[in-house]
Amino acid sequence: MDETMIMEVQIISKESIKPSSPTPNHLRTFKLSLLDQLIPAPYAPIVLFYPNYDGANHLEVSQRLAVLKQSLSETLTRFYPLAGTIKDDLSIDCCDEGAYYATAQVNCDLSHFLNKPELQLIHKFLPCEANFQGSTAGTRVTNIQVNVFGCGGITIGICISHKIVDGDGLSTFLKGWAGTACGSEVVYPHIMATSLFPTNDLWLRDSSIVMWGSLFKMGKCITRRFVFDASAVATLKAKATSSSVPNPTRVEAVSAFIWKYVMAAAKEKSGTKRPSLLTHLVNLRKRMAPTLFENSLGSLIWIASSKCMAKCDVGLQALVDQVRQGISKINGDFVKKLRSNEGSTVMSKSLKDMGDFGSKEGVDFFGFTSWCNFGFYEADFGWGKPIWVSCTGSGGLGSAVYMNLIVMLETVSGNGIEAWVTLDEQEMEILGSNQELLGLASLDPSPLQLLGNSAI
CATH class of the missing domain: 3.30.559.10 (Chloramphenicol acetyltransferase-like domain)
Structure with missing residues (x-):
C-alpha cells in the first residue's frame, strides 16, 4: 500500500x-x-x-x-x-x-x-x-x-x-x-x-458533573504515547524508592515521573511554577473488607488525589510519596465510610475539595488512570492474543473540550507501561522534546517494535 x-x-x-x-x-x-x-x-x-x-x-x-x-x-x-x-x-x-x-x-x-x-x-x-x-x-x-x-x-x-x-x-x-x-x-x-452502593436519586451524578466540569479545558489538545519498557520501569522504581516508600509500585513510579514532567511543561508554558492536582482512579474491589469476588461487574471505583504546591519538592521520591499518600487513603476504612450513613457526606466533600482546588486560577490538573493488571493482552478468541491494545485520548482526539489525562496500560510483554498522554498542544510539544523524559520513555514507538520479534 x-x-x-x-x-x-x-x-x-x-x-x-x-x-x-x-x-x-x-x-x-x-x-x-x-x-x-x-x-x-x-x-x-x-x-x-x-x-x-x-x-x-x-x-x-x-x-x-x-x-x-x-x-x-x-x-x-x-x-x-x-x-x-x-x-x-x-x-x-x-x-x-x-x-x-x-x-x-x-x-x-x-x-x-x-x-x-x-x-x-x-x-x-x-x-x-x-x-x-x-x-x-x-x-x-x-x-x-x-x-x-x-x-x-x-x-x-x-x-x-x-x-x-x-x-x-x-x-x-x-x-x-x-x-x-x-x-x-x-x-x-x-x-x-x-x-x-444502592441509590434512588442522582445527587452523585450532579456533584461529579460539577467537579469534572470544573477541570475541563478549552483549546486544542493532542494525545501521544510514552512507552516505558521493562528496564525503564525497573530504573524508575529503583530511583523512586525511599524510606517513606520502600516498595513503590510501577504505576506509582511511572505516574510520579510523568507528573514531574507535565508540571515542568506547564511551568515552561506559563513562565511560573504553579500548584498541581493529580487524581488517580482507584479500584475498590480489593480494598473492601472482605474483598469482592473476582469478576465483579459494575463501576466500582473512587478518586484518589494528591497535591503539589508551588513550593513543593518535585523530586521523584517526593512525588511518589505524594501519590502513595493519596491512593493509600482509599482503604478499607474509607470504603466502609462510603457504604455507611455518612457516605454521601464523605463523597460530596471529596468531590468538592478536588473541584474547588483544581479549578482555581493558576492550578494545573492532571487525571491518571491505570488499566494495568487487567489482562487485556490475554483476550484470545481462538486465533492468538492481541498484538496491541489501545485506548483513546480525553474527550476524543482533537476535541476542543478536554482534560489533561494520562491512561496507563501494560505493554504486550506485560512488564512495561504504555502511557497515553493528552495535553494542550503547546505543553505536549514541550513534553515531547524533554530529553530527561525521553531518556527513559520512547515517544510513539511502533507497536511492532515492542514485540521483539516478527509476529506479523
Missing part, C-alpha cells in the same frame, strides 16, 4: 447480537449503583489488534467472524445488563435488544497501520465517538465494531456504557467473551454493585 494512501474503514454490515437465551422477566429492570454515576464519559473505549498469525484464508477469517458473533450471543446471556438499553440515569432496560454490532473492511494490511499508527485514526475502529456527552435513553449498553484488514488481521473496537463497567468490569466481559469463543473458560459475572 502506498504510504500516501489514506486508510479507509468501510462499514459493510450492522446488526443486533441478541443474547442466546431471553432474560427472565424479574430481571427486566437493572438498577444502577450509586458509584455508576461517578464518571461522566459514556464509554471507556478500547481497541484490540489481532494479526493473522497463521495466515488464515478468506473462508477461515469468515469462520472467525461467525465465532465472534455466536460467542457474543452466549456471553450476553450471562452478562444480561450488557444486552439492554439505557433506560435513564438510574437503570438499564434489560430488554434483550442486544449489542450493536458492526463489521467493517479496512483497505490496508494491519502491519501497515501498526508500523506507524496515527492515533487520530483509531476512532475509525470504534462503534461510537469517544466524548463526554452522556448516554441518552434508548442507546445500547454494548457497542462493538469488528474491523477486517486486507491481510486477514482483525481489530475489535468496544464501547460499553461506563454506567455499568469500569476497566476491571470491561476486562471481566472480555475474559468471558474470549473464553466462550475458544471454549477455554466460562465466566459468570458477580453483579453486586447495586447491593453494595
Whole structure:
C-alpha cells in the first residue's frame, strides 16, 4: 500500500447480537449503583489488534467472524445488563435488544497501520465517538465494531456504557467473551454493585458533573504515547524508592515521573511554577473488607488525589510519596465510610475539595488512570492474543473540550507501561522534546517494535 494512501474503514454490515437465551422477566429492570454515576464519559473505549498469525484464508477469517458473533450471543446471556438499553440515569432496560454490532473492511494490511499508527485514526475502529456527552435513553449498553484488514488481521473496537463497567468490569466481559469463543473458560459475572452502593436519586451524578466540569479545558489538545519498557520501569522504581516508600509500585513510579514532567511543561508554558492536582482512579474491589469476588461487574471505583504546591519538592521520591499518600487513603476504612450513613457526606466533600482546588486560577490538573493488571493482552478468541491494545485520548482526539489525562496500560510483554498522554498542544510539544523524559520513555514507538520479534 502506498504510504500516501489514506486508510479507509468501510462499514459493510450492522446488526443486533441478541443474547442466546431471553432474560427472565424479574430481571427486566437493572438498577444502577450509586458509584455508576461517578464518571461522566459514556464509554471507556478500547481497541484490540489481532494479526493473522497463521495466515488464515478468506473462508477461515469468515469462520472467525461467525465465532465472534455466536460467542457474543452466549456471553450476553450471562452478562444480561450488557444486552439492554439505557433506560435513564438510574437503570438499564434489560430488554434483550442486544449489542450493536458492526463489521467493517479496512483497505490496508494491519502491519501497515501498526508500523506507524496515527492515533487520530483509531476512532475509525470504534462503534461510537469517544466524548463526554452522556448516554441518552434508548442507546445500547454494548457497542462493538469488528474491523477486517486486507491481510486477514482483525481489530475489535468496544464501547460499553461506563454506567455499568469500569476497566476491571470491561476486562471481566472480555475474559468471558474470549473464553466462550475458544471454549477455554466460562465466566459468570458477580453483579453486586447495586447491593453494595444502592441509590434512588442522582445527587452523585450532579456533584461529579460539577467537579469534572470544573477541570475541563478549552483549546486544542493532542494525545501521544510514552512507552516505558521493562528496564525503564525497573530504573524508575529503583530511583523512586525511599524510606517513606520502600516498595513503590510501577504505576506509582511511572505516574510520579510523568507528573514531574507535565508540571515542568506547564511551568515552561506559563513562565511560573504553579500548584498541581493529580487524581488517580482507584479500584475498590480489593480494598473492601472482605474483598469482592473476582469478576465483579459494575463501576466500582473512587478518586484518589494528591497535591503539589508551588513550593513543593518535585523530586521523584517526593512525588511518589505524594501519590502513595493519596491512593493509600482509599482503604478499607474509607470504603466502609462510603457504604455507611455518612457516605454521601464523605463523597460530596471529596468531590468538592478536588473541584474547588483544581479549578482555581493558576492550578494545573492532571487525571491518571491505570488499566494495568487487567489482562487485556490475554483476550484470545481462538486465533492468538492481541498484538496491541489501545485506548483513546480525553474527550476524543482533537476535541476542543478536554482534560489533561494520562491512561496507563501494560505493554504486550506485560512488564512495561504504555502511557497515553493528552495535553494542550503547546505543553505536549514541550513534553515531547524533554530529553530527561525521553531518556527513559520512547515517544510513539511502533507497536511492532515492542514485540521483539516478527509476529506479523
